Amino acid sequence: MEFERILSATGPTMGHVTTFPKLPVKPKKKKDKLLAEKRKDPKKIAWFQCVGSRDVNKCDNPYCSSVCCMYAVKEAIIAKEHAGSDLDCSIFFMDMRTPGKEFEKYYQTAKEKHGINFIRSRVHSVTENPETHDLDIRYVDELGQIIDATYDMIVLSVGLEIPPETKELAQKLGIDLTPSGFCKTDSFEPVSSSRDGVYVSGVFNNPKDIPESVLDASAAASAAGDALSSARDTLTKAIEKTPEINVVGERPRIGAFICDCGSNIKGVVDCAAVTEYAKTLPYVEFADEAMYACSQDAQDKMVEYIKEKNLNRIVVAACTPKTHEPLFQETLANAGLNKYLFEMTNIRNHNSWVHKNNPELATEKAKDLVRMAIAKAALAEPLKEEKINVNDSVVVIGGGLAGMTSAKSLATQGYQTHIIEKKERLGGEAHKLYKTAQGENVQAKLDELIKEIESNDNITVHCNTTLESVDGFVGNFKSTLKNADKEFELEYGVAVLATGAKAFVTDEYEYGKDDRIITSLDLDKMFKEDDARLDALNSAVFIQCVGSRQPDRPYCSRVCCTHSVDSAIELKERKPDMDVFILYRDIRTYGERELLYKKARELGVIFIRYDVENKPAVRIADGKVLIKATDHVLNQPIEIEADLLTLATAIVPRRDEKLANFYKVPLNDEGFFVEKHAKLGPAEFATDGVFVCGSGHYPKPVNEAITQGRASASRALTLLAKKESLFTSGTIASVDQMKCSQCGVCVSICPYSAPGFVTEGRFEGKAEVNPVLCKGCGLCVASCRSGALHLRGFDTNQIFSQIFALGEVG
Secondary structure (H helix, E strand, C coil): CHHHHHHCCCCCCCCCCCCCCCCCCCCCCHHHHHHHHHCCCCCEEEEEEEECCCECCCCCECCCCCCHHHHHHHHHHHHHHHHCCCCEEEEEECCCCCCCCCHHHHHHHHHHCCCCEEEECCEEEEEECCCCCCEEEEEECCCCCEEEEEECEEEEEECCCCCHHHHHHHHHHCCCECCCCCECCECCECCECCCCCCECCHHHCCCCCHHHHHHHHHHHHHHHHHHCHHHCCCCCCCCCCCCCCCCCCCCCCEEEEEECCCCCCCCCCCHHHHHHHHHCCCCEEEEEEECCCCCHHHHHHHHHHHHHCCCCEEEEEECCHHHHHHHHHHHHHHCCCCCCCEEEEECHHHHHCCCCCCHHHHHHHHHHHHHHHHHHHCCCCCCCCCECCCCCCEEEECCCHHHHHHHHHHHHCCCCEEEECCCCCCCHHHHHCCECCCCCEHHHHHHHHHHHHHCCCCEEEECCCEEEEEEEECCEEEEEEECCCCEEEEEECEEEECCCEEECCCCCCCCCCCCCEEEHHHHHHHHHHCCHHHHHCCEEEEEEEECCCECCECCCCCCHHHHHHHHHHHHHHHCCCCEEEEEECCCCCCHHHHHHHHHHHHHCCEEEECECCECCEEEEECCEEEEEEEECCCCEEEEEEECEEEEEECEEECCCHHHHHHHCCCECCCCCECCCECCCECCECCCCCEEECCCCCCCCCHHHHHHHHHHHHHHHHHHHCCCCCCECCCCCEEECCCCCCCCCHHHHHCCCCCEEECCCCCCCCCEEECCCCCCCCCHHHHHCCCCCEEECCCCHHHHHHHHHHHHCCC
């Protein structure tokens, strides 16, 4: 975390990578003076992984903290970007755990493109050289050789743990904790604590990254909403809206507000000078400098200034509009102004951050940005938002665990829900699973969930049914469905895509040529049926990453390591003297799944690592299944005779491009759905009214699939709850049909199918834009050859006004 602050533009060194960043520039104390002599720009930095995690020697944290590997990789890449490509970055690790979506690609890019060194080793010791003040380390490499190396800086990837005060709070609330101090939950109710009405999210649930924390939070909201559904709207109070002032035809009276953002902007930009400059610009009636323009006090003052100075347009120069524009627009509405009479310019990301070493240039650029924003704001007009009538029924496409969970939550909260399942029964791939990582019987829980779904009056299940067409938009979708008997139409307001994934069918390792060579799901089937062949086994081998983490399928399938380790434990507990081997590249038992890995080793399961360039070789000879590999400890080739060989095959998406095109949602290169935002919108799409959950988004174990199922329901409910107050955006395209040449380019180029042709009346055949479907991207405007299309809020005259303003001398 300290290194994160060094890399930050607002950190102690303003993003400059140096040793001893906390020391004052002119140290006075003798100790600080001695340390200051050691301060330098590092040429070699090392990251030590698993400090305080996966460790029972120096601490009692046997679990994996899940996030540290990716954090270290990210920091190493950013450090090289800050300090130059010649910076030597090395990461010392046991297993590189990058099982998240797009994480494996990031790891490979770090190695191949950025030149980050990955060294598989636990460092023995660190000592400081008394003369050079460098840090000398000693470690053992993979061949058992003792190596000494020297680094200028060492970053400890410190694990996550639950603080004592949180444990005390849990005890007061009567919440059960795991031995590691995290909240104890059930795989099928992953955000519910042991006490009814108390829900959990984030790292207190288990170590996890931002996307999983965000999903947890939405899922917890869904669980709480289920419990409170009978009380919905009983305490709701309508917000009293300020009547909108009609400013059409008035001379622009602009208020300009320049934000210091603490030292974030003011530390580089002379904000006072920018404020004084803004006062000299045309149409500016008032300009003010604010410490934090986004604070509630500043917002309240802005409303007062608008009323007092009779301002009819506002410009704010602050940080990113992506996060703050809605806040300022709400302030305008509270003052009685149309929220589109607002312009925001980003003098943080586009200025103080990128020009931190040149304050004079940054200040002049800030003036330019403010001048451009004011020129555009002078031409701003009030824009109208169209009200959307919402059909409050829901369609969930896919009847697996995630889909059923989503449907159950939506139905519990009072919404008519339809599950569309193309197979003859609900449950999906979960029917093939034996148990969860926590030991729960999947089939018993699955049967219970299916019964709840089928007995819920608010849920209609359509099995053996396919989706044939989708028309409409958020709040007003219409689909044609087809089953064995008939075709029928369904109207609904939102859709949840829960199409799932399936196991990859490999042609490696002699699969299909001998019934002793099976997949992980085949072994689960044997466990479920208590197959007699299991008792006859004397040796079993697992091979990991079959079809995963290779060029044609570069992602990690996330669940395979835990699944194989759990199955190996099951075999060992059935027959303790059985020889069990797991051949792996990196064991990725993240979080408290690491305890299973520890247990497997204690039971005598033997783990043998292999490289992708030197995969195990399987042959069938003289009625025997033989696996040849290289023992990474002995560095010698070995051959194992297996009574059973289990292949942990990749999980592959169904790549339903037809469905993706129906809802205008994207697929990535591998065929998984691409969410709205990897961190902040992991259960929704950029297409309004369409949500995602389950392994169609990315491979995930039972508890994570159910969490995302709940999260997608929660996100859908935020839209359904706005039934009477859902509006389109004002910044959309419009057509001057008098100029339209009917060429149809806009219709063909729009990714959201917003433009269409008028079918009757005076302008029949001319283009028109559906305001509900339009996202305001401007693609149609740029492609229009006759100048008939205009993007409200970003029209040609406004854009040119900014360009001309940029050319003016301040």
